[in-house]
Amino acid sequence: MMELKEIKCESCGHVNQPGTQLCQSCGKMINSDYDRKKIKDLMRYDGSAVRSKVRSKSIFDKIWIFFTSIKIGVMIILAIAVAAAIGTIFPQEYFIPLGVDPADYYQENYGTLGYLYYSLGFHNLYSSWWFVLLNGMLALSIIAASIDRGVPLFKSLKNQRAKKHESFYRRQRLFMHEKDNGNADEVISQLKDKRYKARRDGDNYLLEKGKLSRWGPYINHTGLIILLIGSMLRFFPGMYVDEIVYLNEGETKDLPTTDGQYYVKNDGFILDTHGESSGEVFEESLNQGNNIVSNFQTDISVYENESSDVVGAEPELTKIDDYSIRVNHPYRFGSYELYQSSYDDSQMKAMTFSLEDADGNTVGENFTVNLDDPDQSYQIDENTEIKMRAYAPDFQEIDDNGTLVSETPVPRNPAFVFEVNAGGDSELSLLQIMNSTDITQNNDYSIRFVEAEQHTASVLTLKKDHTIPLVAGGFVIFLAGVFIGSYINHRRIWISLEDGFTLAGHTNKNYFGMKKELDTILEANSFSPVSERQEIEDKAKDKES
Amino acid sequence: MKRGTRNILRVSIIVTVAVLIGITLWFNLTSDNKTVAVGDEAVDFQLTTMSGEEIRLSELNDDGKGVILNFWGTWCKPCREEMPDMNDIYTSDNNDEYEIVAVNVAENEQQINQFISGLDADLEFPIALDESRDVTEAYSIGPLPTTIAVNKDGTVVKKQEYQLTHEDILAFIEDATE
Numbered sequence: 163m164m165e166l167k168e169i170k171c172e173s174c175g176h177v178n179q180p181g182t183q184l185c186q187s188c189g190k191m192i193n194s195d196y197d198r199k200k201i202k203d204l205m206r207y208d209g210s211a212v213r214s215k216v217r218s219k220s221i222f223d224k225i226w227i228f229f230t231s232i233k234i235g236v237m238i239i240l241a242i243a244v245a246a247a248i249g250t251i252f253p254q255e256y257f258i259p260l261g262v263d264p265a266d267y268y269q270e271n272y273g274t275l276g277y278l279y280y281s282l283g284f285h286n287l288y289s290s291w292w293f294v295l296l297n298g299m300l301a302l303s304i305i306a307a308s309i310d311r312g313v314p315l316f317k318s319l320k321n322q323r324a325k326k327h328e329s330f331y332r333r334q335r336l337f338m339h340e341k342d343n344g345n346a347d348e349v350i351s352q353l354k355d356k357r358y359k360a361r362r363d364g365d366n367y368l369l370e371k372g373k374l375s376r377w378g379p380y381i382n383h384t385g386l387i388i389l390l391i392g393s394m395l396r397f398f399p400g401m402y403v404d405e406i407v408y409l410n411e412g413e414t415k416d417l418p419t420t421d422g423q424y425y426v427k428n429d430g431f432i433l434d435t436h437g438e439s440s441g442e443v444f445e446e447s448l449n450q451g452n453n454i455v456s457n458f459q460t461d462i463s464v465y466e467n468e469s470s471d472v473v474g475a476e477p478e479l480t481k482i483d484d485y486s487i488r489v490n491h492p493y494r495f496g497s498y499e500l501y502q503s504s505y506d507d508s509q510m511k512a513m514t515f516s517l518e519d520a521d522g523n524t525v526g527e528n529f530t531v532n533l534d535d536p537d538q539s540y541q542i543d544e545n546t547e548i549k550m551r552a553y554a555p556d557f558q559e560i561d562d563n564g565t566l567v568s569e570t571p572v573p574r575n576p577a578f579v580f581e582v583n584a585g586g587d588s589e590l591s592l593l594q595i596m597n598s599t600d601i602t603q604n605n606d607y608s609i610r611f612v613e614a615e616q617h618t619a620s621v622l623t624l625k626k627d628h629t630i631p632l633v634a635g636g637f638v639i640f641l642a643g644v645f646i647g648s649y650i651n652h653r654r655i656w657i658s659l660e661d662g663f664t665l666a667g668h669t670n671k672n673y674f675g676m677k678k679e680l681d682t683i684l685e686a687n688s689f690s691p692v693s694e695r696q697e698i699e700d701k702a703k704d705k706e707s
Numbered sequence: 708m709k710r711g712t713r714n715i716l717r718v719s720i721i722v723t724v725a726v727l728i729g730i731t732l733w734f735n736l737t738s739d740n741k742t743v744a745v746g747d748e749a750v751d752f753q754l755t756t757m758s759g760e761e762i763r764l765s766e767l768n769d770d771g772k773g774v775i776l777n778f779w780g781t782w783c784k785p786c787r788e789e790m791p792d793m794n795d796i797y798t799s800d801n802n803d804e805y806e807i808v809a810v811n812v813a814e815n816e817q818q819i820n821q822f823i824s825g826l827d828a829d830l831e832f833p834i835a836l837d838e839s840r841d842v843t844e845a846y847s848i849g850p851l852p853t854t855i856a857v858n859k860d861g862t863v864v865k866k867q868e869y870q871l872t873h874e875d876i877l878a879f880i881e882d883a884t885e
Contacts, residue, residue, distance in 0.1 A: 226717045289735050298728035305720055394727060397734045415839075422841075472763065474842040475753040535815040552821060556782070565825040568782040571814055 173327050179314075187323050189330030229299070229306040238300045245296065249287035252279050289397070301390045308383045319373060324363035326656050328664075334656075336667030336677060338684070338692040343663050345687035352683045353655060365659040371652075375670060378647020385640030392632030403626035406503065410511075410619045414465070416477070417498070417624055424495070425465040425479055431505055431620040432459040458502050460487045460620040464495065487622065503623040510573045511617040515593075517542060517582065520606045525584070528612055533573040545585055548609070552579040557594055582607045651675065667692060742847045745866055749774075749857040750845045754810065754835035757819060762808060762835055768861050773805040773883025776855045777871075778848045780812050781822040785870035786852040790830065796876050797832050804884040807832035812843050812851060856883040 169178045169192050176187035185192055228234060252275075258267050264285055268276035283290030331337060350367055354360055358369035396402035405418040409428035417424045434457035465479035485493040492499040512532050517525040526542030531550065539549045554566035557577030561567050566577055577594040579601065590601035593609055651672050658664040665684075669676045673694065681691040743749075753763040767774050777793065779786035790809070797807055811819055811834055823830060837843050846855065849868060856865035856879045865882045867875060 220714075222714070222718045222721055225721055291732055291735065294731055294735060295728060298724060298731070302721065302724045305724070309716070309720075394731050397731045397738070399734065399738070416841075472765075473750055473752040473845045474837060474839075475761075476755075536817050538817065550817075553817060555818075561825070563825050565821065567784075568818075571780055571782050571812075571818075 174325075184330075185327070186318055186321060188325060188327045190327040191329065191333075226306055226310075229303045230310040232307065235300075235303040235307055238296060238303055242293075242296050242300065245284075245287065245293060248279075249284050252276060252285070254287065255285045258285075294397070297390060297393070301387060304383045304386055308380055312380050315376060319376065322361070322368060322370075324361045324368040324656070325366040326658070326666075328658075328661075331656060331658065331664050331666040333695075334666035334668050335673060335695040336680065336692045337665070337695065338690060339662060339664045340689060341662040343659050344689060346657065346659055346663055348687050349683055349689070350657065352686070356679065356683075358653070358655065367655075367657040367659075369655040369657070372650045373652055374646055375650035375652040378643050378645075378650070380643070381646055382640045382643025385636045385638070385643055387636075388632055388639060389636030392629040392636055395629045395632065396627075401628045403498070403624060405624045407500070407622040407624055408506070408619055409460075409622065410509075410617045413619075414479075416467070417500075419624070419626075420498075422473075422477065423467050424498075425467060425477065426500070426622075427463040427465065428620050429461040429463055431618045432457065432461070433505065434459075458489050458505065460502055460622065461485075462487060462493065462500075464493070492625075497626050497628065499625045501623045501625060502620070504621040506619040506621060507616045509617040509619065510576065510614055512615040513576060514612040514615070515580075516610050516612050517546065517548065518608050518610055525607070530615075531578070533576055547583045549581040549583065550578060551581050551590065553577070560592075580609055582609070653679075655680070663689065665692065742849075743855065743863055743866065745863055747863045749855070749861050749863050750842075751861070752842045752845065754837055754842060756833040756835050757816070758833070760833070762833055764808075764857065765861065767806050767808075768857070768859055771804070771859055773859055773880075773885075774857045775805060775807045775879050775883055776846070776857065777807060777809045778812055778843060778846070778851055778853045778855075779809055780851050781814055781818045783851040787822065789852060789871045789876075791826060791828070792871070792873050793876055794826075794828060794830050794832070796873070796880070798828075802832075805880055809834045810837050810842060811835065812848070813838055813840050854879060856880075858883055858885060 168180055169182055170176070171178060171185040171188060171190055171192060173190040174185065174188040176185055178186050178192060182192055184190070252268065252272055255264050258264060265280060268280040268285060270276075272279065279285060283292065287293055331339075350360060350369065353369050356371070358371045361368040361370070403419050407415065407417060407426065409415055409426065411428050411431055414425055414427040416422045417426055433455060435453045436456045462485055463481055464483040464485065465477075466482045468478040468480055469475075483493075483495070487493050487500060487502045489502050492501040494500075510533055512530050514528050514530045516528045519525055526546050529540035529542050529548060531537070531540075531553075533555060536550055536553055539547055541547050552566045554568035554577045555573040555575075556568045556570040557575050558567045558569040566579065569575075575595060577592065579590060579592050582589045582591070582605075584607065587606075588602075589605045589607055591605060591607075591609060592599045592601055593611070595611070598609065651669050653667065653669045653676050655668075656664075656666045665680075667676055667680055677692060677694060684691055749764060751763070751765045753761055756762050764774060777786075777789075779790070781787070793807055793809075809830070809832060816836075819834065819836075823834075835842075846853075852870060853866070853868045854871055854875075855863055858864045864885070865879055867879075871879070
């Protein structure tokens, strides 16, 4: 590649970085290609050269230059946006039913597209490797682009000199020239009253305000980087926890990620609905639908494990707390929060049966079989005992050796072989939910299904998030940057009294407002208003056509 | 900025971002599947067996025994089929250099008794009850049956996530006692 040399300004002698377009010191045009490119706002290249455009050597320079490109930055942002949008087409993995194999779920519910969605990682978008990589690339792009543009900008704004070349004045969008100096001092002092900071070099003045505006994008980029660091830390162990705790009533479980230190027992799940005559303000609307829930609540006992024991060993639990978790009223302990999330009453807990004799009369008491841990026999009256000979929680078939085969360990389709022993005789029968079959011939007794009881499980969410300060702080800084960049105008006015009264104005936004501000002061001091280059050009164009 | 400073800045930023992306991805990938692999140190555990005794992995190792952990369920067909094979081999040699521990995954005793009573011969090796699934989770067991061989030093030396043949069982015993 061609070696670029530093450029010495012909007018003021300042030595500029290679690739500079306008002299950093006096603003004279250095690059003669400049006008041909017809760039609207020539101040865009105010300052030294955009550095990445200058030299390209090592592999690191090449990577750096790749990521400083605005085009690449926009493409990364677009890719993230498109991926995030696709991620909303089908539900994310944490929204699909508990305990379902995601591979099957997406295939069954959404067909081939669902399968693709799953295999490409869209079902877990925010933690898929390529999404993480995209965000990392975004971070690099933001940092590289900010440094590449921010450093020269900082230099050029810091090194500003009040004295500028005459051609610089004429190139500005706001420009006016009068032969008479008139009330120039008054103009300058009134501008100072408008909070312009003045710098003087002989008869040359630079008045400037709102420089902070130029740092807006860099402030909001800093916010974004902090935000990205926060979201990155979520992947680091111990920083972020979001786990589901599924607890049947009466069940005690250790809380995930606490290394078996904390246990929680579900003492009872309560679901309250608004009563029919609650006499409340919204009674009418409440009565339109039925059973509008007013409260989901799980009463819990919290235990600490005293023995930091080996896996599987019986823990030594000491109760440390009681709490009623309600929606928006989580149980807080340490840096954890335990929220009420949902409940599940679809799992079968127990089935109750009764025994009938040949005449259809009920014999003895009803008996209840606990499906999770059934008893072997049930004495229903003094001389009648029912033995459970076999039980399959999820009945599939009868095996060759006569045992019941279960498809899964979950009681979804329970089947039993009961042996009725009454007065010395015994009979066998097979019971399933929908039908029952006599195994022995000419049974006198029949066992009737009475009712089933469901488990009431509370679904809690265990949360811990140490990244909130970073994420929230990042957002606040980001918004502050957007505000600063959008609502503050960086206005600069150059005034030269060397050859009459020459004034030029530049702002990074809102020329209308600046022109108004300038004209008010100029007219009050009997100067003519500034002319706008844009208007002159437009008029010239009108004439041509 | 001097060219040297600039190069240092560029290289350090690129390297930092790359390293952070790498660490994040590594945490991300390892958090999902902490599966036990051959060469890992076996997690020590203690469980109660069907006969009411406490069984502890490190104690078996201290006795100079290799251990074969067989995670199973009564509802799983291949588990039911490999069980008698394991029992035959276990009873036919003197098994003082190894122990087979059949870890039942969260089933009640009725189900296990029902299964055992349907077999031709009694199972001689201990059946450990992992009611809370703590051990199953500590070993990140996916499909059943999964069989893991742990040598005397407490290192995982073999793992298989499908039904064992007669030869497989012999190979597991050989690896565990090596």
